[in-house]
Amino acid sequence: MEKRNLTCIGCPMGCQITVEFEGEEILSVKGNTCAIGDKYARNEVLHPERTVTSTVYISGGKLPRVPCKTASNIPKDKIFECMKVINHAAVKAPVKIGDVLVEDVAGTGVNVVATRNVEAV
Amino acid sequence: MKSYDIVIVGGGPAGLAAAVSARESGIESILILERDNELGGILNQCIHNGFGLHTFKEELTGPEYAYRFIEKVYELGIEYKLHTMVMDISHDKIVTAMNRTDGMFQIQAGAVILAMGCRERPRGALNIPGYRPAGIYSAGTAQRLVNIEGYMPGHEVVILGSGDIGLIMARRMTLEGATVKVVAELMPYSGGLKRNIVQCLDDFGIPLKLSHTVVDIEGRERVKAVTIARVENGKPVPGTEERYTCDTLLLSCGLIPENELSRSAGVEMSPITNGPVVNESLETNIPGVFACGNVLHVHDLVDYVSEEARKAGANAARYIKDGCKDAEAGQVIEIAATDGARYTVPSTINLDRMEDLLTVRFRVGAVYQNAFVSVYFDDERVQHRKKKIMAPGEMEQVILQKKKLAEHDGLKKITIKIEAE
Numbered sequence: 001m002e003k004r005n006l007t008c009i010g011c012p013m014g015c016q017i018t019v020e021f022e023g024e025e026i027l028s029v030k031g032n033t034c035a036i037g038d039k040y041a042r043n044e045v046l047h048p049e050r051t052v053t054s055t056v057y058i059s060g061g062k063l064p065r066v067p068c069k070t071a072s073n074i075p076k077d078k079i080f081e082c083m084k085v086i087n088h089a090a091v092k093a094p095v096k097i098g099d100v101l102v103e104d105v106a107g108t109g110v111n112v113v114a115t116r117n118v119e120a121v
Numbered sequence: 122m123k124s125y126d127i128v129i130v131g132g133g134p135a136g137l138a139a140a141v142s143a144r145e146s147g148i149e150s151i152l153i154l155e156r157d158n159e160l161g162g163i164l165n166q167c168i169h170n171g172f173g174l175h176t177f178k179e180e181l182t183g184p185e186y187a188y189r190f191i192e193k194v195y196e197l198g199i200e201y202k203l204h205t206m207v208m209d210i211s212h213d214k215i216v217t218a219m220n221r222t223d224g225m226f227q228i229q230a231g232a233v234i235l236a237m238g239c240r241e242r243p244r245g246a247l248n249i250p251g252y253r254p255a256g257i258y259s260a261g262t263a264q265r266l267v268n269i270e271g272y273m274p275g276h277e278v279v280i281l282g283s284g285d286i287g288l289i290m291a292r293r294m295t296l297e298g299a300t301v302k303v304v305a306e307l308m309p310y311s312g313g314l315k316r317n318i319v320q321c322l323d324d325f326g327i328p329l330k331l332s333h334t335v336v337d338i339e340g341r342e343r344v345k346a347v348t349i350a351r352v353e354n355g356k357p358v359p360g361t362e363e364r365y366t367c368d369t370l371l372l373s374c375g376l377i378p379e380n381e382l383s384r385s386a387g388v389e390m391s392p393i394t395n396g397p398v399v400n401e402s403l404e405t406n407i408p409g410v411f412a413c414g415n416v417l418h419v420h421d422l423v424d425y426v427s428e429e430a431r432k433a434g435a436n437a438a439r440y441i442k443d444g445c446k447d448a449e450a451g452q453v454i455e456i457a458a459t460d461g462a463r464y465t466v467p468s469t470i471n472l473d474r475m476e477d478l479l480t481v482r483f484r485v486g487a488v489y490q491n492a493f494v495s496v497y498f499d500d501e502r503v504q505h506r507k508k509k510i511m512a513p514g515e516m517e518q519v520i521l522q523k524k525k526l527a528e529h530d531g532l533k534k535i536t537i538k539i540e541a542e
Contacts, residue, residue: 007323009316013510033509050320053169053182054296055268065271067168067184076324083296097188115168116184 001027004045010036017041049073053115054086056101061093061118068101069115074108081106093120125200126150126441127434128216128230130207130382133162134423135414135430136236137190142434143234144197148441152228153194153201154218160194160201161187162238163261164423166268169289171316175424186423210386214409232409232437235383235397236430239376239415241286247374249281251338254345260286260373267293275369279347280304281335283311283318285421285514287373292321294371301325302365305333305349310488312375312514314421335370336362344368376419386410393464394418401470401479402436403429411437418466418482421516425482454532461485461492461539462517470535472526479521481537485511489539494519497536498529511539 001022008015013033019041020027029041043049051073055065074082082105089102095114102112126148129136132155140153159165164172167183174180177189194201205220214233219225241259258266258274264286266272276299280287283306291301304322309332311318322329330349336357337348347370351361378396380388389398389406396417397405404411413433414426451473456465465483489511496504496519504519511517519537526532 007315007319009319014315014318050324051170051180052296055168055271057271063269065269067182067268069168069170069182079296087297097185115182116165116188 006041006044008032008037008040010034010040019045021045048076050076050079052079052082052086052112054083056086056112056114057090058095058118059090059092060120061095062121063118066091066093066095066101066118067115068112070105070108071111071113074105074110078106078108082108082112086112093118122215122227122229124150124229124231125152126231127152127234127437128214128228128232129153129234129236130210130216131155131162131236131238131414131416132157132160132201132203133236133238133414134164134187134190134426135238135416135433136162136234137187137194138427138430139234139236139411139413139434139437140199140201141190141193141197142431143438144199144434146435146438146442148438150231151199153199154205154207154216155201155203156206158203160191160203166261166265167289168268169293172423175422176427183423190427207382210382210410212387212407214407230409231441232411234430234433234437235380235388235405235410235412235416236414236433237379237382237416239378239419241372242375242377244372247281247372249335249338251335252341254338254340254343256340256344256368257338257370257372260284260290260371263290263369263371264293267297273297273299274371275299275344275367277302277367278369278371279335279349279365279367280371280373281349282306282373282375283313283329283331284373284375285313285317287371288313288317288321290371290373291327292325295325295327299369301327302367303327303349303363304329305335306331307334307352307374308332308513310512310514314514338370344370376415378416378419380416383412383416388412391418391464391468394466396466398469399467401467401475402440403433403467404436404440409437409440411440418464418484421514425516428480429482452532454526455534456481457534457536458483459536459538461487461489462494462537465537470521470526472523475523475526477523479523480518481521482516482518483537484516485513485539488512493540493542495538495540496521497538498526498532499534501529503529505540 164183164187172186209217339346350357413430
């Protein structure tokens with residue numbers, strides 16, 4: 001059995017939650033004061049996910065970098081692999097919000113998309 | 122001299138929302154003056170997500186949130202000038218500004234909306250001992266370098282202050298390959314949002330040392346090491362020093378509303394918020410001069426900035442259309458903050474001009490658990506709401522109903538306080 005202590009981010013309370021689990025099975029969630037905490041703790045222990053935001057090199061644009069994000073959450077343990085791909089990517093201006101800059105980043109099935117418009121100069 | 126009905130100083134989130142709202146309230150002649158080379162303000166460098174949950178019911182990054190409003194400004198054809206620095210606002214609302222195209226010029230404004238935002242507290246205001254080498258940045262400066270210009274300010278980083286920008290930069294620098302060794306916070310609690318502590322520090326194993334501060338900076342040309350120590354009763358405790366070798370120190374030690382223009386215009390200021398004192402219409406002591414966003418008081422979420430700025434824009438529009446109604450005429454009720462509540466915005470209510478519902482925002486001065494937010498009409502307690510937790514880093518609010526205020530005969534003073542029971 002494994003045990004993990006978490007701080008809930010569901011609201012400003014920041015409940016200290018203890019989760020006991022074995023493999024993919026949650027045995028207990030303690031310390032939360034509402035249902036949000038329970039859900040957060042279960043996801044966080046078994047399949048923690050994050051949105052990654054960064055910037056991508058852009059040539060021929062009004063700015064040297066275009067900000068970007070993963071279009072949805074990716075597994076937490078893929079964050080640095082994702083950053084490596086983003087840091088080697090290069091795109092050409094113009095770019096519009098939502099344009100795909102990197103497809104299927106780090107084998108997650110999630111695209112990296114632009115979060116602002118960069119006009120060409 | 123050119124004239125506009127409404128001149129808005131600042132094209133960040135507050136200025137944009139105020140402009141859109143004023144136009145939607147029927148004012149055609151609006152001008153936004155922005156000193157940067159683009160609209161959007163600081164949101165352009167806040168590339169992380171988490172914005173807009175209240176306003177748009179989805180999680181946006183800073184540039185995306187800004188663009189929702191910028192797009193509106195384009196659509197509505199609202200005039201704006203970039204690269205334009207406002208130099209002065211006179212008591213009779215003559216705005217003096219300059220840029221490279223027009224030179225120095227003056228505009229007669231019917232109403233002015235102050236939306237200049239805030240600035241970071243710099244090293245000079247922190248009294249940190251030690252040398253003054255390269256490698257010391259405010260967190261926001263580092264954020265601009267990394268996110269807009271594509272430069273890394275350093276590789277081994279210590280951060281002083283646990284404000285949200287500092288926490289966000291701890292993660293950002295880590296993602297870009299830097300090592301963030303520690304975040305030191307002078308206070309016994311963090312000034313940042315809980316989610317940022319978890320997602321920006323805990324996720325990457327970055328330690329947060331509460332009640333700690335920087336007591337020495339080493340390095341003549343470039344930062345070589347930073348020493349932090351535990352603080353008790355406002356003083357570093359000898360023997361608790363820890364030395365971290367690093368090349369960069371980021372400072373995230375508070376934000377100060379930028380009110381040089383307001384002061385020289387004669388706007389009355391609050392010593393607590395460092396922002397203007399405003400009435401229910403977000404109007405300052407100068408009739409027709411309104412304030413909103415971080416220049417009024419530093420907000421935790423941009424969503425609340427937008428909401429407040431929309432009100433300021435609509436109120437400025439009403440001022441233009443209805444002419445100057447004396448704010449002092451009619452029944453004026455004072456709002457006081459005591460017992461843990463530090464201030465309120467607004468700080469007075471003119472009952473005649475009040476809308477049906479009024480949101481009063483405030484902050485608490487310490488961390489409170491299971492305490493009550495109480496509202497008193499003169500000596501009578503009329504609201505008593507339990508909050509599981511309140512912290513200085515997060516804004517609180519109470520909502521007042523005009524009907525209730527009117528029912529309370531001869532109401533002079535509303536008091537907001539934090540009570541244990």
